Amino acid sequence: MKKIFSITFLAAVLAAGTAFAGRSEESSTEWMLNDFSVVVGLQSDIKTIYCAGANNVQCAFMVEAPYTLIRKP
């Protein structure tokens, strides 16, 4: 019981930490749009303001980690 709790507890703590850390980091993240302009903000805000629509075409990528993409139609 103790071991099970520790594994699941570790997963929960890691997940919560990742979510909060991601949120605080995201607010100052720089994103490059398809027209090469750079905007700053939360991923969700960039998605809503500049990349409205579905997720099938790349719309912007994170300047610091270019593998992180935002997509739009």
Add this chain to the structure above:
Amino acid sequence: MPRKPFIDIICALLIFLFIYTGISKLLDYHTFRRQLGQSPFITFYAPLLAWALPLGEIIIAGMLSFNRSRLAGLYLSFFLLCLFTFYLAAMLQLSYYIPCSCGGVLQALSWQAHIILNIVFILLTAAGTLLQPKQ
């Protein structure tokens, strides 16, 4: 291979998924609610779902943490993941031009990648449910 460590790993993965996405949705509540409101199927229920969904995910993660409620948590996880996948498939077929109302980095996934991720977790949950001793 002993069952117990395998079930523990599956539950830990599910707990990570549900806690991460649940907290991400709550931290970004206004965006999540706005995105749900844009969905043609659930516009009317968006205010309720914007709270119920992340809280439900966190409650299920709590159920998976304890032996006594683990089986019920696995059943609920399976149901919720199937529901998400069905919703994603319906969006792909009927309303492609809608943003994903996902939590955290999952927003960056395409619809297809998201469905694949969901299917992997559904299979893991099914395996965990079958392996978990019935009380």
